[in-house]
Amino acid sequence: MPSRIVSILGPTGTGKTESALALSDAMDVGVVNFDSRQVYRDFPIITAQPTPEEQGRCPHLLYGMLGPDRKINAAAFADLAGAAVADLEGRGLLPVLVGGTGLYLKTLLQGIAPIPDIPPEIRRKVLDRIAAHGPQALHRELKLADPEYAAIIHPNDTQRNARAAEVYEATGRTMTWWHSQRLPDPGFDCLKIGIGVELDELTPRLAGRVDRMLEAGALEEARKAWENYPDPQLPGWTGIGCAELLSHLRGEVTLERARELWIQNTRAYAKRQITWFKREEDMRWFRPGDFQGVVQCVRDWF
């Protein structure tokens, strides 16, 4: 018996959180975060986590549970999400996954290659080599070890070349081999609800959202986080908004410029998300604000 779950997907700033709350008014649900940034405790405003009041309206899981110094990845997150879903089901609640991180959803629903954790010293070695010789050097080696995967990823792609190198070095198996491993069916029957807009329509909303975050104390939030975690390399600081505000706090740009960059980067991110979700199969699309449509869609699904 597969678990029945609902996911609310779409680019940032389309009102996914509100849609989930509308669902919670209509039926017994629990919300599971599905956003790689909303896991960070110290940035509730900047990462647009549901407010405490909103989270009080029904169970909310996987929000703000990590410090900015903690790393998370797709596989680890999917494990947590799987446990969260089981938890809600045990309480008789319909799990509603809300977020914009497409890879995390894909990992939960389809599983991911069972590659073991990479020893830190191997990772460091690979990163050192990239720093010294560039990702192209690793790509040349990859061509010999795993031509099939080398053909798929670009020589300039730092992250994927690093990943391929560390996996091969640590496990003695290629990415192609790992990706060809049969995965057990994670066993989810997921209704995918997409909140869709054109980028042009979304842009002014994103700008307004950034302004509201600033009014709500985003800068103060960043300042406090910086006092506690004064290292710009930490995973938590790489979020959009966090990075721009930090740049201002360190005197590199004016607040006005930080705001502009924040909006610009948010927009570019939304564009990438739109590209991703466009390809997602079995999506039911709704306009922002069409809460009735969303609720009805879930009802009909049962």
Place this chain on the structure above:
RNA sequence: GCUCAGGUAGCUCAGUCGGUAGAGCAGGGGACUGAAAAUCCCCGUGUCGGCAGUUCAAUUCUGUCCCUGAGCA
């Protein structure tokens, strides 16, 4: 008013020893199997400030005018 430095893609700028020009960013499209709010790929015609002159040919040289910045008055 004088001197100097500039006026080239939406922005910041490179360049053409004379044969009509190219980077980064922005913008558009795309990819995505453990960093994913990440990472990466593809897409560049614009009166090269205006006018005139020299030349087969000027964005490039010359003159002049306009604009911007710095300095001197």
